[in-house]
Amino acid sequence: MALLDNTKDVIPLSSVAELLTAKVRTLKMYEEKGLLPLKKETKKLYSIDDIQIVSFVHYLASVKKINANGIKYIIEMLNNNMDEKNRADFLDLVETKLEKLSGKEVTDVESM
Known part of the structure; x- marks a missing residue:
C-alpha cells in the first residue's frame, strides 16, 4: 500500500474551492493578493498541505474579516517564527476548529 504524499501538487483551484464551499473567484482573488502558497507552474495545482493554508486564509478573510x-x-509569522512541527500542529488545530464550523452560518460562527 502506497503512502499519501501530502506535498504533491495535484488538486486544481476549482476543486479546492469546492472542498471549502468557496467561490473560485474568491480563491483567485486571494491568489492575486499573494495570500496562497506560491505556484510557479502555469497550471496551478495545490497539495493537501496547501489546502490547510488556503482554508486558514479563507477563514481569516471570510469569518474573521x-x-x-x-x-x-x-x-509570515507562521512561516518565520514556527518550526515545521509546531506550524503543522497549529494548522491541525485550526483544521479541527474549522471542521466544527462547517455547515454553520457566518453569523453563528462570529458569536463563538
Missing part, C-alpha cells in the same frame, strides 16, 4: 495585509502578516 481580516484584510489581505493582516493575513500576509499572520502567514
